[in-house]
Amino acid sequence: MSDPVVLLPCFVAVPLAAAFVNSLLGKRIHWLSDLLGSLTPLILLGLSLLAVQAVRADSVLVYQVGGWKLPIGIAMVMDGLTSFMLVTVNMVTFAIAVYARDYMERYTSKEMFYTLFLLMLAGMNGVIVSGDLFNLFVFLEIAAVASYALVAFGTERHELEAAFKYAVMGTVGSLFILLGIVFLYSVTSTLNMADMGQMLAKQKDTNLILMVSVLFLMGFGLKAALVPFHAWLPDAHPSAPAPISAMLSGVLIKTLGIYALSRIFFNVIGLTPAVSSILMFLGTLSMVVGVLLAIGQRDLKRLLAYSSISQIGYVVLGIGLATPLGILGGLLHLFNHSVFKALLFLNSGALEYATGTRDLEAMGGLRKKMPVTSTTSFVASMSIAGMPPFGGFWSKLLIIMAAVQAGHLGYALWAVIVSVLTLALFARVIKNAFLGNLDDRWQGVREVPAFMQASMMALAFICLVSGTLLIPGIREVFLNQATEIFVKGSDYSILILGNI
Amino acid sequence: MPEKPEPGMTILVKTVTRLTAWLILLYGIYIVLHGHISPGGGFAGGVIIALSFIHLMLAYGKEVVFRKLSKEMVELMESTGALVFLAIALLGLTTGYFFGNFLPAGEPFNLFSAGTIPLSNIAISFKVWAGLFAVFLALVLLRIDNVGE
Numbered sequence: 001m002s003d004p005v006v007l008l009p010c011f012v013a014v015p016l017a018a019a020f021v022n023s024l025l026g027k028r029i030h031w032l033s034d035l036l037g038s039l040t041p042l043i044l045l046g047l048s049l050l051a052v053q054a055v056r057a058d059s060v061l062v063y064q065v066g067g068w069k070l071p072i073g074i075a076m077v078m079d080g081l082t083s084f085m086l087v088t089v090n091m092v093t094f095a096i097a098v099y100a101r102d103y104m105e106r107y108t109s110k111e112m113f114y115t116l117f118l119l120m121l122a123g124m125n126g127v128i129v130s131g132d133l134f135n136l137f138v139f140l141e142i143a144a145v146a147s148y149a150l151v152a153f154g155t156e157r158h159e160l161e162a163a164f165k166y167a168v169m170g171t172v173g174s175l176f177i178l179l180g181i182v183f184l185y186s187v188t189s190t191l192n193m194a195d196m197g198q199m200l201a202k203q204k205d206t207n208l209i210l211m212v213s214v215l216f217l218m219g220f221g222l223k224a225a226l227v228p229f230h231a232w233l234p235d236a237h238p239s240a241p242a243p244i245s246a247m248l249s250g251v252l253i254k255t256l257g258i259y260a261l262s263r264i265f266f267n268v269i270g271l272t273p274a275v276s277s278i279l280m281f282l283g284t285l286s287m288v289v290g291v292l293l294a295i296g297q298r299d300l301k302r303l304l305a306y307s308s309i310s311q312i313g314y315v316v317l318g319i320g321l322a323t324p325l326g327i328l329g330g331l332l333h334l335f336n337h338s339v340f341k342a343l344l345f346l347n348s349g350a351l352e353y354a355t356g357t358r359d360l361e362a363m364g365g366l367r368k369k370m371p372v373t374s375t376t377s378f379v380a381s382m383s384i385a386g387m388p389p390f391g392g393f394w395s396k397l398l399i400i401m402a403a404v405q406a407g408h409l410g411y412a413l414w415a416v417i418v419s420v421l422t423l424a425l426f427a428r429v430i431k432n433a434f435l436g437n438l439d440d441r442w443q444g445v446r447e448v449p450a451f452m453q454a455s456m457m458a459l460a461f462i463c464l465v466s467g468t469l470l471i472p473g474i475r476e477v478f479l480n481q482a483t484e485i486f487v488k489g490s491d492y493s494i495l496i497l498g499n500i
Numbered sequence: 501m502p503e504k505p506e507p508g509m510t511i512l513v514k515t516v517t518r519l520t521a522w523l524i525l526l527y528g529i530y531i532v533l534h535g536h537i538s539p540g541g542g543f544a545g546g547v548i549i550a551l552s553f554i555h556l557m558l559a560y561g562k563e564v565v566f567r568k569l570s571k572e573m574v575e576l577m578e579s580t581g582a583l584v585f586l587a588i589a590l591l592g593l594t595t596g597y598f599f600g601n602f603l604p605a606g607e608p609f610n611l612f613s614a615g616t617i618p619l620s621n622i623a624i625s626f627k628v629w630a631g632l633f634a635v636f637l638a639l640v641l642l643r644i645d646n647v648g649e
Binding site: 006008009013016017020021023024063064065066067 | 575576578579580582583586589590592593595596597598599600601
């Protein structure tokens with residue numbers, strides 16, 4: 001294990017092995033599935049921290065699967081963006097897995113839940129480390145299919161309906177992506193992303209690239225729930241069990257949608273001004289539409305789902321600006337949103353666990369009965385609304401500053417307005433759920449079990465301190481390395497092919 | 501007409517199935533084992549193997565099939581197939597690479613050649629036939645009154 005490049009296949013192999021051992025033995029040995037479910041993300045989190053260290057030393061690591069030379073063989077690539085995403089995904093997943101240990105006791109077949117959960121994690125890690133466009137698609141499908149099943153996990157009528165809708169729309173999105181890959185393969189005769197980037201740079205036929213760009217925008221836009229393609233999300237997220245809502249909103253839409261979209265547009269196709277302005281427009285549109293739709297909701301999880309669309313808009317706006325500052329802000333907001341939206345969904349799960357309802361109008365005064373849930377929920381709400389000491393403030397500030405610097409004053413104004421509306425939205429959540437008088441029927445409500453509390457407190461702590469990622473010294477290790485990959489753009493291919 | 505018809509289809513179908521189910525199974529195994537030297541492989545062969553069980557179930561009803569192959573056995577085979585495939589990939593690490601070939605490559609076009617590829621094909625075929633058959637079982641066994649309680 002002296003060579004850090006061996007880390008790369010572990011990110012796929014470890015969760016896959018855990019998932020299948022769990023499906024083999026979990027039904028007979030109950031403690032095993034709890035152990036595997038929480039331990040695997042913890043191991044992966046450790047490995048991703050090692051990966052950050054390795055990237056700091058080497059900047060790019062390339063693994064050739066089976067020893068086949070690039071660009072013929074399948075490549076796995078580790079660079080600054082990869083390690084950034086791996087840390088985000090595995091950290092949030094670990095917190096969610098610990099939470100799920102107690103929460104999922106209310107459902108039958110908990111071991112099946114963990115099998116699907118680990119498969120979804122394997123798919124997401126695979127998307128992140130893949131350096132091969134078709135492998136990226138395969139892992140994307142693994143994660144997506146596992147998530148369709150997880151949305152339907154409760155197997156009641158509305159859950160099956162939401163899962164079916166999600167499955168149909170998700171499959172349509174995947175087909176667009178596959179079609180885009182087919183077109184690219186037909187002109188470049190390679191599937192390796194770095195090699196494909198070099199081939200496309202020589203390509204004269206811009207119409208084809210335009211066509212492929214539109215296909216990818218639709219496909220990955222659907223996975224990321226950008227506004228014209230968002231219809232599946234407000235049904236799928238509330239129907240899933242709370243840990244899965246947190247996974248979907250916290251990491252799945254970012255990995256399958258934003259990471260894959262930006263990796264392909266920045267490093268393979270090359271970002272054109274047209275695509276950049278489309279991304280900014282879609283981002284702003286998602287931001288505004290998401291928050292306006294969220295305001296009217298009574299169902300807490302549905303409200304959070306619409307708010308996810310709005311926050312994803314910020315990330316896409318930041319990345320679409322394509323200036324170093326904008327990308328930095330977008331990535332930091334991606335990290336922050338993973339943490340606070342996962343936390344908010346876990347809070348909503350805790351409220352549902354304790355009271356049995358998600359209706360905001362029916363709750364009230366739960367602050368005294370559920371101190372941990374209400375405090376962590378307050379922290380997350382302030383972070384998502386962009387209040388100064390919390391992480392969300394810094395990332396929104398960076399995005400707005402970058403928009404102003406790039407001369408997009410209109411987009412900056414919308415970002416400020418949406419931030420104010422988000423504050424109003426979450427002030428209402430806090431007021432309705434936790435403040436006010438305690439209704440008589442909630443007298444018997446008790447705080448949720450210890451593991452759920454611990455997981456929520458850990459995420460709340462990260463919300464508080466995530467602003468420190470911007471401090472010089474820490475920023476160079478983590479965020480700057482990821483930003484650099486975007487800034488390098490098409491030079492990424494030279495970096496990888498020169499590294500063998 | 502008897503009061504309670506025995507499960508499955510008519511005697512014609514049953515007789516033909518008795519002859520063909522084993523042929524289909526054998527053909528599936530052939531496709532899996534020759535995956536590295538002729539068209540086909542673990543996935544295609546696995547689908548054909550699953551079809552032979554589905555064929556049997558359509559003709560004779562589910563009890564006959566469950567006597568040969570229980571639901572637990574199907575689940576066991578599915579997970580085992582995946583784990584064996586992963587184990588082959590991990591054993592490749594002994595050559596220095598994930599999925600590396602640690603067996604002798606052998607003569608081209610021989611049945612016993614191509615290193616780890618035939619073993620991977622067999623592992624994939626287990627995953628595929630058990631998985632596909634489990635999907636079919638889920639569709640057959642799921643009753644609508646179990647849903648939406």
